[in-house]
Amino acid sequence: MAPLERLGLVFFLTAIAGLFSVVSPHFLAYQNVVNILVQSTPTLLTAVGMTVVIATAGIDLSVGSVMALSSILAALAMKAQWPMASGIAISLLLGIAMGFVNGLGVTGLRVSPFIVTLGTAGIYRALALILTDARPIYGLPLGFRTLAMGQIGPLPLSVVLALLTVLVVYLITCWTCFGAHARAVGDNSQAAYRMGVPVKATLLWTYGLSGATSALAGLVIVARLNTAEAIAGLGIELEAIAAVVMGGTSFFGGEARISGTLLGALIMGTLVNGLTLLNVPSYYQQLVTGLVFILAVVADRIRRGL
Amino acid sequence: MGDTLVRMDKIAKRFGGKLALRDAWLELRSREVLGVVGDNGAGKSTLLKVLAGVLFADKGTILLRGSPVAIRSPRDAQALGVEMVYQDFALCPNMTVWENVYLGRYVRTSIRRWKIPFLAKAAMRSHVLEILHELGIELNSVNEPVRCLSGGQQQAVAFCRSLLFNPTVLLLDEPTASMAVLEQEKILALIRRFRERGKSVVMVTHNLNELFQVADRALVLKEGKTIWCGPLQGLTPGDLAHMMFVGRSEPCEHVLHHGDVQGNADSPD
Numbered sequence: 281m282a283p284l285e286r287l288g289l290v291f292f293l294t295a296i297a298g299l300f301s302v303v304s305p306h307f308l309a310y311q312n313v314v315n316i317l318v319q320s321t322p323t324l325l326t327a328v329g330m331t332v333v334i335a336t337a338g339i340d341l342s343v344g345s346v347m348a349l350s351s352i353l354a355a356l357a358m359k360a361q362w363p364m365a366s367g368i369a370i371s372l373l374l375g376i377a378m379g380f381v382n383g384l385g386v387t388g389l390r391v392s393p394f395i396v397t398l399g400t401a402g403i404y405r406a407l408a409l410i411l412t413d414a415r416p417i418y419g420l421p422l423g424f425r426t427l428a429m430g431q432i433g434p435l436p437l438s439v440v441l442a443l444l445t446v447l448v449v450y451l452i453t454c455w456t457c458f459g460a461h462a463r464a465v466g467d468n469s470q471a472a473y474r475m476g477v478p479v480k481a482t483l484l485w486t487y488g489l490s491g492a493t494s495a496l497a498g499l500v501i502v503a504r505l506n507t508a509e510a511i512a513g514l515g516i517e518l519e520a521i522a523a524v525v526m527g528g529t530s531f532f533g534g535e536a537r538i539s540g541t542l543l544g545a546l547i548m549g550t551l552v553n554g555l556t557l558l559n560v561p562s563y564y565q566q567l568v569t570g571l572v573f574i575l576a577v578v579a580d581r582i583r584r585g586l
Numbered sequence: 587m588g589d590t591l592v593r594m595d596k597i598a599k600r601f602g603g604k605l606a607l608r609d610a611w612l613e614l615r616s617r618e619v620l621g622v623v624g625d626n627g628a629g630k631s632t633l634l635k636v637l638a639g640v641l642f643a644d645k646g647t648i649l650l651r652g653s654p655v656a657i658r659s660p661r662d663a664q665a666l667g668v669e670m671v672y673q674d675f676a677l678c679p680n681m682t683v684w685e686n687v688y689l690g691r692y693v694r695t696s697i698r699r700w701k702i703p704f705l706a707k708a709a710m711r712s713h714v715l716e717i718l719h720e721l722g723i724e725l726n727s728v729n730e731p732v733r734c735l736s737g738g739q740q741q742a743v744a745f746c747r748s749l750l751f752n753p754t755v756l757l758l759d760e761p762t763a764s765m766a767v768l769e770q771e772k773i774l775a776l777i778r779r780f781r782e783r784g785k786s787v788v789m790v791t792h793n794l795n796e797l798f799q800v801a802d803r804a805l806v807l808k809e810g811k812t813i814w815c816g817p818l819q820g821l822t823p824g825d826l827a828h829m830m831f832v833g834r835s836e837p838c839e840h841v842l843h844h845g846d847v848q849g850n851a852d853s854p855d
Contacts, residue, residue, distance in 0.1 A: 464678045464685075
């Protein structure tokens with residue numbers, strides 16, 4: 281990503297942080313900063329996978345539903361005395377599998393990603409509701425909850441995990457064939473195909489990656505709330521997509537700006553946190569998210585001179 | 587000019603209700619430039635794309651050095667040493683020069699003892715620079731996105747890419763269309779150099795004068811059929827144009843050398 285744009289995002293983040301810290305004395309308190317990071321974690325995780333999907337000129341509207349269904353199955357497994365590791369593995373594998381289903385829909389049915397993932401979002405969410413009878417699952421093993429309560433140095437474990445995921449996905453997009461292929465598919469899929477890029481496999485794994493990061497986001501939320509519920513991650517796709525677009529990754533595909541997504545997710549988290557500190561009712565938060573999203577898309581269009 | 591390198595026989599390709607190719611054949615010899623001409627919609631690009639593996643023919647056979655080959659994907663064609671430069675260059679505008687040149691064939695490396703492969707960016711960049719230098723093409727940087735390049739420079743990137751793995755057959759779809767005259771000259775010189783290096787070139791073109799400047803033989807397609815293939819010596823652009831638009835009125839002696847496919851060539855539309 282262009283250093284200037286990244287600087288712009290950093291400036292924007294600093295500006296809103298500065299504004300909030302003037303208005304609310306608690307804003308810059310250590311505990312609140314950690315809160316912002318923790319609260320941004322699910323958005324950040326889904327947004328990172330979403331960045332690669334958008335780089336292929338696609339979209340994944342099912343991230344929230346994947347979070348719910350994968351974490352519910354993991355919670356059910358752990359409640360049935362399965363070891364914690366297998367619960368985590370189940371959730372991640374299910375996330376990848378649900379992503380593959382999305383990818384198969386996009387490549388096999390030749391339906392637009394928007395339609396496919398809108399449909400699977402409904403299906404996955406319904407499965408989660410059916411499985412749990414819409415009742416939350418409480419009381420997960422203590423070991424699992426260290427995912428939320430554990431600390432590494434000054435940072436919560438979940439935040440460190442999210443940052444590591446960001447780093448890994450960054451390395452994937454910049455330094456692997458898969459990452460280059462994903463960008464090529466989004467940039468000019470016909471050219472990619474003509475040059476021997478395995479277009480379908482690339483798309484399949486891209487949606488699989490998005491499923492995996494969504495499943496991870498689901499685990500983080502379940503550990504934090506000590507509850508798995510079918511309505512987890514409702515509406516998170518809006519925040520994730522907003523973070524990605526704000527970060528400078530274009531809807532037109534061909535670019536994956538992971539560092540921008542990181543900043544975008546932090547900006548979203550900071551906005552929501554600041555509004556909460558100012559006692560703005562939570563109903564208004566989605567309104568702000570929606571506005572920021574549209575502004576980010578318009579800004580992207582203006583920047584590209586379209 | 588040598589023996590037959592590629593032979594495509596009885597190629598048919600349907601797009602929905604439209605037959606793009608119905609009885610096309612092609613014979614490419616080693617060390618030659620074969621020009622493919624025909625009216626709009628005659629199936630020139632389609633025939634090339636079948637050989638490049640982008641399109642899969644409904645019927646027909648492809649022989650490479652006498653043995654049948656299955657070309658079901660661009661990768662198959664690449665593996666057989668067949669490369670194509672597309673009319674639209676098939677570039678990814680947001681990706682850099684080197685990323686485009688190596689697209690689909692990135693070279694990987696890994697740190698010693700670590701088994702995780704990653705892109706060998708430095709090696710690829712320097713190799714791209716080498717090829718560009720060899721082609722006499724000046725670019726500011728191979729790290730620039732290709733959308734920042736001029737049309738001629740973009741075509742240079744496409745050419746550079748086709749030469750990356752030392753192909754035996756080079757397919758060019760309208761290589762000089764949308765080029766300034768000066769750049770046309772450069773490209774024709776490049777094509778001659780390929781032939782000198784022992785490569786075979788198939789070139790689709792609309793420009794008959796240019797064809798006579800560079801090609802050894804020509805192939806005429808009309809409504810999805812090959813109606814003539816032979817040396818250009820002794821012919822004028824007018825003769826070719828007549829065949830393209832009117833069709834062949836009399837059997838041409840060159841076709842008689844073609845053996846078993848003669849029947850296809852002679853059957854009237």
